Every structure is written in structure tokens, then in C-alpha cells.
Amino acid sequence: MRICGSVTLGAAKNDKIGVRDGESAMSKQVLLINDMPGYGKVALSAMMPVLSYKKHHVYNLPTALVSNTLDYGRFAILETTDYMAETIRVWEELGFSFDAVSTGFIVSERQERLIESFCGQQREKGALIFMDPIMGDVGRLYNGVTEKTVDRMRQMVRVSDHIVPNLTEAAYLAGVPYREEGMTLKEADGLLERLQAIGARSIAVTSAMVEGQEAVLVYDDQKKERILLPFKSIPVRFPGTGDLFLAIYMSKILDGKSGAESADKAMKAIGQMILRYQAEGGTSKGILVEDHEDLLD
Numbered sequence: 001m002r003i004c005g006s007v008t009l010g011a012a013k014n015d016k017i018g019v020r021d022g023e024s025a026m027s028k029q030v031l032l033i034n035d036m037p038g039y040g041k042v043a044l045s046a047m048m049p050v051l052s053y054k055k056h057h058v059y060n061l062p063t064a065l066v067s068n069t070l071d072y073g074r075f076a077i078l079e080t081t082d083y084m085a086e087t088i089r090v091w092e093e094l095g096f097s098f099d100a101v102s103t104g105f106i107v108s109e110r111q112e113r114l115i116e117s118f119c120g121q122q123r124e125k126g127a128l129i130f131m132d133p134i135m136g137d138v139g140r141l142y143n144g145v146t147e148k149t150v151d152r153m154r155q156m157v158r159v160s161d162h163i164v165p166n167l168t169e170a171a172y173l174a175g176v177p178y179r180e181e182g183m184t185l186k187e188a189d190g191l192l193e194r195l196q197a198i199g200a201r202s203i204a205v206t207s208a209m210v211e212g213q214e215a216v217l218v219y220d221d222q223k224k225e226r227i228l229l230p231f232k233s234i235p236v237r238f239p240g241t242g243d244l245f246l247a248i249y250m251s252k253i254l255d256g257k258s259g260a261e262s263a264d265k266a267m268k269a270i271g272q273m274i275l276r277y278q279a280e281g282g283t284s285k286g287i288l289v290e291d292h293e294d295l296l297d
Contacts, residue, residue, distance in 0.1 A: 028056045028254050033115060034104030036062040040069035041286030042240035043104060049289045050247035053296055064107050069239045071284040081111045088118055098122055102130035102250055112152045120159045131160040132246050136168045139178040158199035164246050170205045182209030192219045192226045202259040216267050220259035227260045231267055236278045240286035241270055269295040
């Protein structure tokens with residue numbers, strides 16, 4: 001399959017288990033595991049409106065309560081690992097299960113082990129697992145993120161059906177150098193192959209630079225293809241665009257779309273949101289996705 005404006009990077013060499021096909025556009029039971037901001041549209045507050053608009057039943061398990069988006073420079077944070085453990089115990093007693101689970105910001109090693117075990121159990125019951133391995137950006141790990149964290153995230157990859165790292169996170173997961181100047185097509189193909197080798201199934205690597213062109217790199221496990229989706233960035237920063245990408249991508253997968261189609265839709269929708277919203281100022285809050293629901297269809 002070729003997407004309009006895309007480049008097929010190469011035939012896949014790893015014919016591992018395919019993505020369990022999207023199960024029509026009917027409502028799904030969707031659990032989002034991420035942090036919850038008190039002020040700003042990132043993480044859970046950015047993702048929940050997207051999937052609710054698509055008529056899914058959306059539930060949440062916050063990994064932390066955060067006072068505001070980090071772009072303000074000062075914030076308070078409350079880790080919720082004990083609450084998560086007790087919540088999962090209660091949910092298991094009540095027999096709750098989900099059609100899809102996504103994971104985002106993970107605070108600690110104990111939390112990662114808890115989430116990995118829970119996702120593994122849900123996947124065995126038939127849930128699709130989506131993972132955003134939040135660790136760093138622009139070639140650097142975030143403060144407090146270590147190589148041990150990277151190793152734990154590799155374990156999470158193995159229980160996930162879809163991963164959506166940015167280029168920095170993909171490079172750390174794959175154990176390859178981050179190249180600020182960008183990659184060749186051959187290197188991009190190799191990066192996706194390395195991610196497959198550690199257990200990744202479907203992959204969408206955001207914010208890549210390939211042959212001088214900004215792009216999202218996709219391995220579509222349903223189609224067994226590696227694909228490059230070019231884009232042109234808009235020179236303004238909004239926090240939470242990665243969360244929106246995951247939510248839109250996830251919604252399209254649940255609609256039965258392929259990984260490449262889903263990534264393409266997410267990329268284009270976020271670009272249109274930024275174009276509409278950039279003139280309004282207040283970029284530290286993130287994008288008010290409820291103002292742009294027409295772009296989610």
C-alpha cells in the first residue's frame with residue numbers, strides 16, 4: 001500500500017504477529033493510562049475528548065496529578081502508584097476489561113512494572129495495547145530518565161501492539177545514535193527494523209528527518225510495509241501534540257484503519273489544529289481539541 005505523498009521504505013523482514021484488525025467503528029471500552037494536568041490540555045485532558053468524540057467509552061488511570069503543563073517552568077506533581085495498584089486490584093475483583101489500553105507518562109520503576117503486568121493481562125484477554133514511551137526529545141532524555149528507564153520501556157514495547165515514539169525515544173529504544181542532521185532512507189528503514197527486533201509490532205515514529213525531509217516513519221504490521229509520511233512543520237510549539245497524535249491514531253485504528261492511514265490522519269489533523277490555533281496565543285496551555293472536533297472524522 002502507498003499513501004498519497006508517502007514513500008515505501010522497504011518490504012518487512014519480520015513477519016511477526018499482525019495487528020489485530022480494527023473491529024468496526026462501534027464503541028469500544030478504552031482505558032487511558034497517563035498523567036492528569038490540573039491546568040492545560042496535555043496527557044489525559046488532551047486525549048479523552050478525542051476518543052469521547054468518537055463515541056468510545058473512555059476511562060482513565062492517572063499515573064500522576066500535575067498542577068499544570070511543564071511549559072510554565074514551575075509545577076507540582078503527585079505520584080499515584082499506590083492508588084493505581086489499589087484501583088487495578090478493585091477492577092480485577094469487579095471483572096472490568098477493556099478493548100484498548102494506551103500508556104503514556106510513567107513515573108517510576110514500580111509503576112512501570114505494574115503497568116506492564118496489567119497491559120500484558122489485558123492483551124491476553126484481547127485488548128489492543130498502545131504505547132507512547134515518553135522519555136525525551138531533540139536527542140536528549142528528560143531530567144530523571146536514565147538508561148535503566150530505557151531498558152524498562154523496551155520491556156513495555158514487548159506487550160504493546162502499537163508504539164508511537166518520537167525520534168529521540170525511537171533511537172534510544174533501538175540503541176542507535178540520534179542524528180540531529182537527519183537520516184538516509186536506508187538508516188530510517190534500519191531504525192524501524194531495529195525496533196521490530198526488540199518486539200515492536202506496528203510503529204509510528206514522529207518528528208523524524210529523512211533525506212532533508214521531515215516525516216513520520218511507519219511500520220504497518222497489518223500491511224507488512226515500512227512507510228515514510230512527509231510533512232512540513234509549523235514554527236510554533238504547543239505542549240500535548242504527541243498526546244493528540246496518539247489519541248487520533250488510536251481512534252483510527254479502532255475504526256479499522258491501517259497503521260499508515262491512522263498515522264497520516266493524525267499528522268494532518270494536528271497540522272490543521274496548529275494552523276487554526278497558533279494566532280490565538282497562550283501556547284503553554286496546549287490546544288483546545290474540543291474547538292477542532294471536525295478534524296477528527
